[in-house]
Amino acid sequence: MRLRTLTIVAAMTALLAAPAFAHSIKAGSIEIEHPWSRATAGAGTNGAIFMTLTNQGTSADRLLSVTSSAAERVELHSHIEEDGVMKMRQINAIELPAGATVLLGPGRFHAMLFGLKAALVAGQSIPLTLTFEKAGSVSGEALIQGAGDTMPEHCDGGHDHSPPEHKH
Numbered sequence: 001m002r003l004r005t006l007t008i009v010a011a012m013t014a015l016l017a018a019p020a021f022a023h024s025i026k027a028g029s030i031e032i033e034h035p036w037s038r039a040t041a042g043a044g045t046n047g048a049i050f051m052t053l054t055n056q057g058t059s060a061d062r063l064l065s066v067t068s069s070a071a072e073r074v075e076l077h078s079h080i081e082e083d084g085v086m087k088m089r090q091i092n093a094i095e096l097p098a099g100a101t102v103l104l105g106p107g108r109f110h111a112m113l114f115g116l117k118a119a120l121v122a123g124q125s126i127p128l129t130l131t132f133e134k135a136g137s138v139s140g141e142a143l144i145q146g147a148g149d150t151m152p153e154h155c156d157g158g159h160d161h162s163p164p165e166h167k168h
């Protein structure tokens with residue numbers, strides 16, 4: 001039995017040691033790549049969900065809403081610059097032209113989580129459901145990364161993700 005126990009422990013260790021994996025979800029012709037969020041201090045605070053959306057179809061679509069049972073309310077936000085200061089603004093939808101890739105990230109479009117029911121802990125995940133005008137709804141999970149992360153962990157660079165300075 002001792003050998004068997006060791007085998008199980010080894011298997012569990014391998015699972016824990018697995019690097020953050022790239023995960024993607026599909027809704028029709030919309031690819032949702034690596035939904036992620038950042039660790040937060042505690043319950044009751046706000047957070048944000050980021051991801052990359054690619055419309056692989058031949059007609060435009062729109063992301064209409066994001067919901068998550070991890071928060072009281074989720075809003076779609078954009079950032080605008082006013083007098084040199086970046087401010088968040090609620091928007092009704094994120095436009096996804098045919099063939100376009102739209103990045104949601106810190107300092108950019110994001111799904112803002114209001115009233116988190118529990119702290120977001122790095123390494124865990126939270127459920128989310130995205131609703132598109134044409135592609136419909138799809139559910140998945142957002143992986144929680146470090147509080148100061150500015151891009152998904154699997155990101156291999158090649159393009160500039162660095163966000164402008166801003167305050168939530």
Ligand SMILES: [Cu+2]
Binds near residue numbers: 077088
């Ligand atoms: Cu926001």
